[in-house]
Amino acid sequence: MDKADRHERRFTKVLDYIASHLDQPLDVARLSQVAHFSPFHFHRQFSAYLGMGVARYILMQRLRRASYWLAFQPRRKITAIALDCGFENPETFSRAFRQALGLSPSEFRRCPDWPDWHLRMTPPVRKGMENMEVKIVTVAPAMVAALEHLGPPERVNDSALRFIEWRKESGLSPVPGSQTYGIAYDDPEATAPERFRFDICGSVSAPVPANAQGVTTKEIPGGRCAVVRHVGSHHDLSEAVWYLYREWLPDSDETPRDFPVYFHYLNLASDTPEHLLQTDVLLPLR
Incomplete structure (x- = not known):
């Protein structure tokens, strides 16, 4: 060293x-x-x-x-x-x-x-992550309740609050065994703020009824994925994403599938200190 x-x-x-x-x-x-x-x-x-x-x-x-x-x-x-x-x-x-x-x-x-x-509150950028452990796993498809966020990345938390409101009103998610996901359709560094798309999702067992918050039913497809576990603030998730694309993917024999990178939130910022947050970052593979 x-x-x-x-x-x-x-x-x-x-x-x-x-x-x-x-x-x-x-x-x-x-x-x-x-x-x-x-x-x-x-x-x-x-x-x-x-x-x-x-x-x-x-x-x-x-x-x-x-x-x-x-x-x-x-x-x-x-x-x-x-x-x-x-x-x-x-x-x-x-x-x-x-x-x-x-x-x-x-x-x-x-x-x-x-x-x-x-x-005002974004900390300085730290040195990028190195030597992250990447695993290849096969995931099952997941039916999810999804709230589509369209607009500046800084306003995703506003959409998250609306999704939480739907969860409380509907009682459909979370339920025992349900999971929380985020689907990143766009790179915030390369997309105009007004065109940035991000889905906030929670797994459900049945299609979502019509609701005031605009939550709809979608599916996260199953299949092979490269996954790396990020520990810490969601603010630093981009480091794990870029590690997969810049470091791991070029050295692998894998080809990305036609579905965006998505996040599986193992715990939530609403009730977990930032340094204890755990998020699996998944890159779908063919």
Whole structure:
């Protein structure tokens, strides 16, 4: 292992530690110990690696977690969210939230502005994933309830909230054994925002009746797929997708099938800390 790889692993360990301890005090002394760096130089090394200071990064991660809980867990009290995200009290949380997003936590809960949120709360891009484990599996076809999102990728969460509304009203999904998927028809980096298409899906056992949210019945076809498991924020899923296309596919003897890459969400951002999210990324093969 060369020096660059050792450096990368040290900082990956630090970022993982931060993600799993957001509800606890985090100081430079402890983080420098985790990384095995000198505390005298840790600030500069962290900023050079990630493009922002350690305090700002920790605050952003706490506010990201709080934002998901505000939007997707409407019954969770704001006071509890503040404390569970590592803020000393609700007043400190509200002040930090407003300074970062221009809205109070209650205002964001009532009407989240996801495009603005993405502009303000997207962390710097980390080094791409390497040596990911790719498996070839055969999946069964799945009948799904699907909500078609058409528009900027930053507004997918608005569609997700509408899909959750349908789930609550219909009671058809989720049910025991049901699964949640996302179908990525377009590359957000190469598609005009107004033309970006993405389906939010949940498996069902029967066709979906007509409904106010516009959820319809579709099928994810069965067959062979290359699959890689991504652990961490959904924001970084593109790294796994590009690994499949740029690294794995050219070196394989496989040919993609005529169906887009899709995601199987093994847990959900609405009730799981970002660093614990698990998503299978599937590339259909002939």
